[in-house]
Amino acid sequence: MQELLTTLRRLRAPDGCPWDREQTHESLRPYLLEEAAEAVDAVSEGPDALAAELGDVLLQVAFHSVIAEEAGTFDYADVERGIVDKLVRRHPHVFGNVQVADAEEVVTNWQAIKAAERGGQPRRAADRVPAALGALARETQAQKLAGDARGERGEVRGTLDRAPDSAEGVAEVLAATVAWARSLGVDAEVALREHTQARLLALPDSEEG
Known part of the structure; x- marks a missing residue:
């Protein structure tokens, strides 16, 4: 380094x-x-x-x-020190005396420690999801923060049938698709990225930029 x-x-x-x-x-x-x-x-x-x-x-x-x-x-050195301190601070079950039962409890403790680091001050949901994330990834995080239930394939069809032919309608269908992906344990952002990459690799080579 x-x-x-x-x-x-x-x-x-x-x-x-x-x-x-x-x-x-x-x-x-x-x-x-x-x-x-x-x-x-x-x-x-x-x-x-x-x-x-x-x-x-x-x-x-x-x-x-x-x-x-x-x-x-x-x-x-500040960057390195900051991340090392954060990892130690947020893993008291490894570097301290806290006992945890499973990974879910680790995440719960992590979130509690993050909140304590902010002095208990709440954060806006918009500040908790980076604006630079892909749109599907942001919607996934938004649904989790909102406590939205995971969707089903049928809900995607229903949304597609009733959604208006507009940007808002397309957004509603995409959001329903993200919910369906969550129900399958699929990361919608990664899934679409891999699908698009496969399509691009299948296209013929071109001399054009």
Whole structure:
């Protein structure tokens, strides 16, 4: 990691790379999203692909850390220390004396500790689901936060039949589909991504961009 940080500092130096020197936290946002998405894709592509894509994600962490280091706001050591402290704090059943019965209780404790870290202050649902998530993933989280029951195939058909031919109607059908996917234990976002990837791979090659 130190070698990666040193490389980024060299790229950001006055005599470094013009493109790297121009980047900011804001300009790097699409790259962080893109690299995270490619890492998700690589999970099904094998260990070599996953290792390579995780390296690209780590590059983004280093990039933001060096930019912040230059501004004097934080550095990589702060990032690393923060996540280690958080993991220890939120796993008292491993690093403390708390007893848990199963994974479900671990999640319950995790949420309680998160709330305590905020001083017990409630958070808006809109703040709990990242806006940059894919639309299907956001709807999945919204349904969970709302305590919505998981749907069935028939509800998708019913929604399709009564939904208006409009953007709102399409959204209602998609939301019903997400609920159906939840009932099957399927991640709708991942399922559609894999389906789309398979379709793209089946298309003929083209010289066009």
